[in-house]
Amino acid sequence: MKYLVLLSFITLPFFSLTTANPTPELLSSCPISESFDFPVGAPNAKNYYNAQKFGKNHHLGDDWNGRGGGNTDFGDPVYAISDGIVSFSADIKGGWGNIIRIYHNYGTTQKPVTIESLYAHLNKRLVKIGSLVKKGDKIGTIGNANGRYWAHLHFEIRDTLDMPVGQGYSINTQGYIDPTKFIRSHRKIKKNPLN
């Protein structure tokens, strides 16, 4: 029994770092977003095109590719779309590879309006869980999920936080929003001074 108690003391901190849901603590440190931009080709996705838009083939995000085609965009910078706090950063292997997830609050501290941005197949991750980011910060580089695809950025925006990473495609779009539509309509956030 004593041994078991001791063991749980040793293992708990480890599990709390790797599997516990970090939402409340991270959300309370999340900065307020004033504006949004695209995750590649700053500003405004210059020299990039969206090869597979949200909704096409039931795609749950956008696939950003360099105009040069093939792997010409491999290693290009990936930017945080707005101020926020990193909620996940790891190589989950398989079809996803390196992914980064970031919380954003474009409401107020009193009345948060939150979304999560997700950046996948990265070659490099330059931020870790809990990192505070500013819009336009370089958070990683474009990759190919360890050689599975031509290099591109799979990019999602979710209005429900901490959903499972998912499959990237689904007829059920609950919790997902059209990233390009969202960014275009939130280039600058209008604040209600009464909030």
Ligand SMILES: [Zn+2]
């Ligand atoms: Zn994709």
